[in-house]
Amino acid sequence: MQDRILKMLEFHKVKEQLLTYVSSSLGRKKAEDLVPSTDFSEVLKLQNETDEAAQVLRMRGSVPLGGIFDITPHLKRTKIGAMLSPQELMQVASTIHASRQMKRFIEDFADEEENEIPILFNYSEKIIVLAELETAIRNSIDENGDVLDSASENLRQLRTQLRTRESRVRDKLESMIRSSSAQKMLSDAIITIRNDRFVIPVKQEYRGHYGGIIHDQSSSGQTLFIEPQSIVQLNNELQNIRVKEQQEIEKILIQLSLLTNEYNNELQTIVYVLGEMDFMFTKARYGKSIKASKPSVNDKGHIKLFKARHPLIPANEVVANDIMMGEDYSSIVITGPNTGGKTVTLKTVGLSTLMAQAGLQIPALDGSEVAVFAAVYADIGDEQSIEQSLSTFSSHMVNIVDILEKVDGNSLVLFDELGAGTDPQEGAALAISILDEVYNRGAKVIATTHYPELKAYGYNREGVVNASVEFNVETLSPTYKLLIGVPGRSNAFEISGRLGLNERVITNAKEYISADSNKVENMIASLESSKKQAEAEREEAYALLKNAEKLHKDLQKQMVSYYEEKDVLEQRAKEEAASIVEKAKEEAESIISELRQMRIEKHAEVKEHELIEARKRLSDAAPEIVKKQKKKSANQTHQFQPGDEVKVLSFGQKGQLLEKLAEKEWSVQIGILKMKVEEKDLEFIKAPKPIETKPMATVKGKDYHVSLELDLRGERYENALLRVEKYIDDALLAAYPRVSIIHGKGTGALRQGVQEYLRNHRSVKSIRFGEAGEGGTGVTVVEFK
Structure with missing residues (x-):
């Protein structure tokens, strides 16, 4: 790049x-x-x-x-x-x-x-x-970068000696500055350091009283910093220990450096x-x-940006746009007024492409897609050069010439105000020719222009589409909304009228516009209105679809939760029943044992009241079962038939009977869900409409009853495929949009064979495994075209 x-x-x-x-x-x-x-x-x-x-x-x-x-x-x-x-x-x-x-x-x-x-x-x-190297360094150096006493035993001893010597020097100097004579000979009663040696501030006139070495003097020369003769030896010893300390520190640092190099x-x-x-x-x-998302990446030149935003424009100001190209068309010509957002659209596409190719996520919704281009070329903005004595048109043409020398089928080209800066007629002709050249080389191109001639270009060329940025005539401001498929119009008459131009002047101006131009402008206005209406309806449909999907998922979760809870309650009831029975058995065994003992002890002379009491204990040991009162309903008089519309009492939902599974159990279709329901949980609503008999009784139509599911479990492979073939034909005649085939999990051979047959069937739109509440991978759900 x-x-x-x-x-x-x-x-x-x-x-x-x-x-x-x-x-x-x-x-x-x-x-x-x-x-x-x-x-x-x-x-x-x-x-x-x-x-x-x-x-x-x-x-x-x-x-x-x-x-x-x-x-x-x-x-x-x-x-x-x-x-x-x-x-x-x-x-x-x-x-x-x-x-x-x-x-x-x-x-x-x-x-x-x-x-x-x-x-x-x-x-x-x-x-x-x-860890070994880290520990070695941290045991020797603290967070401030100072070497610790614990870095080595020798360093510990040297620093102990250093502190001892410093203490002796300070004590010696403290005694000097506290003496009665020191008050008049010292500028200040303090101990300070010069050249790493302890000194005291002595007035100039008393310099000979303490002897020793002068290390420094004040700026006025009235105070001398003197190392008294009595502590020179102690300071020498301190300096010697400091040298040894520094040598030991260097030794430790060298060891750590060598260990680091290992x-x-x-x-x-x-x-x-x-x-x-x-x-x-x-x-x-x-x-x-920037609320970006990961784009899909392709090498086919396809760009699909959903609600794309320019990353450098503040989030509260930027307008998101859908921008697509590379499949049905490879060139976009954007027309419309200045300050309408055409250049921002160009930069959004170009910058999103560069960001994606740099590994950055792009400011667009999930599902967006970008292409990897070998090169991105752009001619954007006014690059007039005074030094080169080039006009606006010339500077643009220099860039365009450079682009045309390099562009190929793996390029993205962005032209801003193509052909601007010269005679409108010649500029429009040049713009059309340049666009043709770039298009013929297979590059993807987006161009903005003012020229009305390029609106027709978008209609007359295959692979080229017109686009515009929306302008609100009421507020006299652009909305920055990109409209693909709709060319821009000038809105000059409407804007002039809103700004107060005399209606007579506007009417006269319209007379100078050809009938063809008026037709084009009216067509563009109609297209713009239709586009906005279609987008609003699409967004409304999308919102409804999302709500429906959410309701579907919520219902599925509730059904799964219901069945899981039902299984738990059934298991708990079985365990409680088993416990009650076991307790009753134990009680019965105890009573029988007592009776036997009574017979042995009393030689079979068991009195009547003792038997009555034992019988009562046996009765009390039996679990009490409370029977629910059955509600009288139409079920007592109506015999359920497949196709009946019923109400499932436990759910409060209406459904349709599919087939009888057992003596008192039915398969019921509730919306898109199928479930097993006991007959006592059903309330009859109405019977299906009677089927009119036709002369050809052997012909099956959509009123012919076929089950919504086919159970192949236990079937041999060849027989199963024959049943599937017949069942699909029957389901198609019955005009079912969707059916289920139960093949079980097993070894997977039957499932694979069934799905292979379905994939090759001309009337099958799609197949999928069942959801958690539909049987999972043991069921294949078939959608018909």
């Missing part, structure tokens, strides 16, 4: 927004270097990476990407034996810690959520946990992986901020 085109379509501004979402210098570098790819497989990979990161953000909200540094320069220095500073070593430890946190986060997410994130998971597997390759991998992960989540966070 040419840098000039990227700048013209404002891709650099998208990158500036993207940079605000990076977490580390690694991600920043990759974002700064981002350019669109022209390789189809690479674009697919980039889009999948961004989608995985977006999936993680949706589920978790954030990721642990803090504390990452670009330690590549540090690793290069350790390779040549250089010593790293404490701050550089802490950056190494922090990056190792961040990699460990990220690895655990990704692996936990993949395990706990059971989500498919293969790209992130593969990256996490490349991370080697370097893991050089592993650390290089960690830097690479964290950079890739940071960039993935940077793209995902940016996509979330």
Whole structure:
């Protein structure tokens, strides 16, 4: 992609927004270097990476990407034996810690959520946990980059000595500045440090009283900072210990640098992986901020953008548009007034294409599709150059000549105000010729223009469509709504009238317009009105469809929940009944045992009242069953028949009887659902209309009753296929829109054979497995054309 085109379509501004979402210098570098790819497989990979990161953000909200540094320069220095500073070593430890946190986060997410994130998971597997190196660095250096006393035993001893010597020096100097004579000889009663040695501020006139070394003086020269002779030796000892301390620190840092170099390759991998992960989540966070979605990607030149928005226009101002091309037509000619949004439409298509090819999600609804082009060319805006003495027309033509030299069938071309800046008649002719040339080379092209001649161009050329941006004459402002298939009209007379131009002047002006022009303008107005009405009706139909789908899903969930609850209650009732029976058996056994014992003890002399009492205990042990009173209804007099319209009392829904399954059980069709219902739960409403007898009794019509489902379970393969063939013919004669074939799960051979036959049947529109409440994969639902 040419840098000039990227700048013209404002891709650099998208990158500036993207940079605000990076977490580390690694991600920043990759974002700064981002350019669109022209390789189809690479674009697919980039889009999948961004989608995985977006999936993680949706589920978790954030990721642990803090504390990452670009330690590549540090690793290069350790390779040549250089010593790293404490701050550089802490950056190494922090990056190792961040990699460990990220690895655990990704692996936990993949395990706990059971989500498919293969790209992130593969990256996490490349991370080697370097706990030993991290621990070694953190045990020696604190968060501020200072080497700890615990870094080595020798350093601990040296620092203990250092503190002891410093304490002795301070005590010595404290005694000096507290003496009575010190008040008049010292400028201030304080101890300070110059050149790493302890000193006191002495007035100029008393410089010889303390002896020792002068290290500094005040700006006025009245105060001298003197190291008294009595502490020179102590300061020398301090300085000697400090030198040894520094040597020990360097020794520790060299050891840690050498240890870091041992893991050089592993650390290089960690830097690479964290950079890739940071960039993935940077793209995902940016996509979330502009409410973007993952587009489908193709290499066929097809563009389908649903409610596409320009990402650089504020969300409360931008107007979303549907833009499609590449299938029925490959060229769009947009006509209409200035400031109507034509240029924004061009840039929206171009920028969305560049973003998608760079692996960014696009500001459009789910289901949008973009093509991967080898090149995107654009001629947008006024590029008049005073230095080159070029007019507006000339500057445009320089760009167009360059485009025509390079364009091919794998290009997207965007022309803004094609042919503008010259004589209208010649400009229109040039515009038509240029569009023909680009179209003949197979490129996809969108052009904006003022010329009315190009409105006819869209009608006279196959593969070309007119479009316009809507203008509200009432408010005298554009709505920025793109209307594909409708050319723009000038609205000059309407606007002039709204602004107060005399009606007589407007009427005279209309007389200068040819009849053909008037017809065209009226046709355009009619098309525009029809387009708006069709779009409104389509949106209303879409909303109704969505509501119907939601109701269908809710009903299915309720049915599944009902059957699950029913099964639970049945199981619970069985368990309770079994418990009651078991308890009754135990009680009976106890009573029988007592009777036997009484017979043995009393030699069969069991009295009558004892038998009565035992019989009563047996009666009490039996579970009590309360029978429900049956409601008297028309069911007692009506004999149910297939086709009867009934009401299912437990649901309160009307349905139709399909067939009798058992003595008191029927298959009932309620809407799109079929279920088994006991006869006592049915209330008769009305019988089906009688079928008129026809002379040809053997001919089956749509009134011929055929079951809505065919059960093949237990059938041999060959017999089953014969039954399917006959059943499909009967169902078609009965004019059923949909039927179900029950083949069971088993080995899958019967299911495969049935579905293969259905796929090749000319009257079958589609097939699918049953839903959870329809039998799942044991049932195939057939839709007829």
